[in-house]
Amino acid sequence: MPLLVTDYSWTQTESTVYISVPLKGAKAGKVDILSTDDYLKVHYPPYLFEAFLFEPVDDVRSSAKVGNGVAVISLPKRSNKEWEQLMITTDDKDKKKEIREKALLKYQKTLSSDSRSKAEKQQAEKKYALETMMKLEKEERDSIQKMKDTKREETTAELAAWQQRLKEEAVEEAQLNPQSQSDNQTEKRVKGHSGGGKVKLDQRDNSEAKSKKKQADLPAPRYAGNIQVSFTPRVFPTALRESRVPEEEEWLKKQAEARRAVNADVQELDDLKEEERNADWLKDKGDKCFVTGDYLGAVNAYNLAIRLNRKIPALYSNRAACHLKLRNLHKAIEDSSQALDLLTPPVAANAAARARASVRRGSAFCQLQLYAEGLQDYQAALKIDPSNEALQADTQRIRDIIQGTAAATEKQ
Structure with a gap:
């Protein structure tokens, strides 16, 4: 549970509100600031500062400076008048929850819009660079061509001139010595008739000798044969004699059903994109949102994935983790229980997933001060992973809390 910051200070002018929040040793890179027109949050674990503002401000022109152990937030007012107080005075938790959720949704839309505009800008820059490179390559090709x-x-011109020169020289030589040229041609014809037969015989002999040499160099053909190799089909890493075959086959059957299971109510999902109808794609999107701290976005992704396929235990377990972050503890318990129901029978392939779901349900029980139920889940996780030091420490801490509560009850 976060610790609320109360030692803040604020000042104002007719146009701007200035809020100073002490960072209590937190690094600037770990400070998360969210600001909308009627809500301000400064989060640096384990501390949290929330302000439900008295009047609306211009969140577009708002700014924050973090340094020297303090965060100074400047909030330009929409109306030039002095406020009676910084925050609204109400204990209505539902109203505060509504303001907080609206602020988170607005902040999420702003991030999505900024991401989309950034992606469009990068795409335009890549397109311009590609067009420029193609233009330069075309100019280079044209120059080479x-x-x-x-x-x-x-x-071509030099070859034509050389051929023309040869023709002219031949014509001049024929005109100067016609009789000598005739005798030379007759002598060539006689030599050709007398030596042609011998040349052809020599060529035939050489060809036959080369063919025989090639045949002598060839190795003998190999004998053909088949070797039959059979393998034992195994999906799990354990040896067959050490595994529990019925439980493993039942788990594999459930996994196959989960891959085939699709919700029949598809008409409501016609407006979704093709990738948004894929439960695995939505799970990856939810995981990415969770890593970036966008827990509401992650819950929405897991909700849609569960509508498409209700047989994947990781969807319920991951949504339980989001509900823990959002303090929806009863929903976290429901989702963790659903995940554990799907993670049956207990086999080695789902051991890690069962441990995570047990810890998440146990954490939700403990935050609801139901320590006995939480201890059971932590002990179940520790039985799966007995060498986990963090689990050992958490389980012992819960035992200490239960023992301390029991001791206090006995004294009373």
Whole structure:
């Protein structure tokens, strides 16, 4: 449970409210500030400062400076008048919860819009860079092609000039010595008739010798054969003689049913994108939202995934973790119990998931001061993972609380 900060200070002018919150040794990077028009939150674990503002402010122009052990938040007023007090005076928890949830939803939409605009800007920059690179590459290709064309034309012109020069020299030689050329041609024809047969025989002999040499160099063909190898089909890492086959087969059957299970009520989901109809994709989205601290967004993702597939225990267990963060303790107990019901029969493949669900339900019981029920869940988790030092310490702490309560009751 967070510790509420009460030693803050604030000042105001007709146009702006200034709030100073001491950070109590927290680093600047670990301070989470959320500001809307009627709500302000400064969170640096384990401390929390909340302000339900007396009048609306301009959250677009609001700013915060963190340093020297203090966070100073500047909130421009929407109306130029002095406030009677900083916060509204009401003990209506439902009203405060409504203001808080509206602020979180507005902050989530702002983050989503900023992320979308940032992605669009990056996409535009990538597109511009790609177009520029393609333009430069095209200019380079055109330049190279122009150089090739010029070189080809020059080579063609030189070849044509050389051929023309050879023709002219041949014509001049024929005109100067016609009789000598005729005798040379006759001599070539006679030599060709006398030596042609011998050349052909030599070529045939060489070809046959090369063919025989290649056949002699070839290795003998290998004998063909098949080797039959059989493996024992096993999904779990334990040896067959050490495992519990019926429980493991039942767990695998449940997993297969979970992969095939799809809610029949699909008409309400026609407006969703294709990836948003995938329970695994929604689970990954919820996990990412949880890591970034967007617990409401994670709950929404898990809710939609559960509507699509009610057989995946991780969806209920992860939603229970979100409810713990949002202090929805009874819902956390319900989701953890549902996850444990789906994580049956108990096998090695779901041991870690059963331990997590037990710890989350036990934590919710303890926060509701139901320590006996919480101790049972922590002991169940410790039985699964007996070497976990953190679990050992938490279980002992709950025992101490129960023993201390019992001792105090006996004294009374």
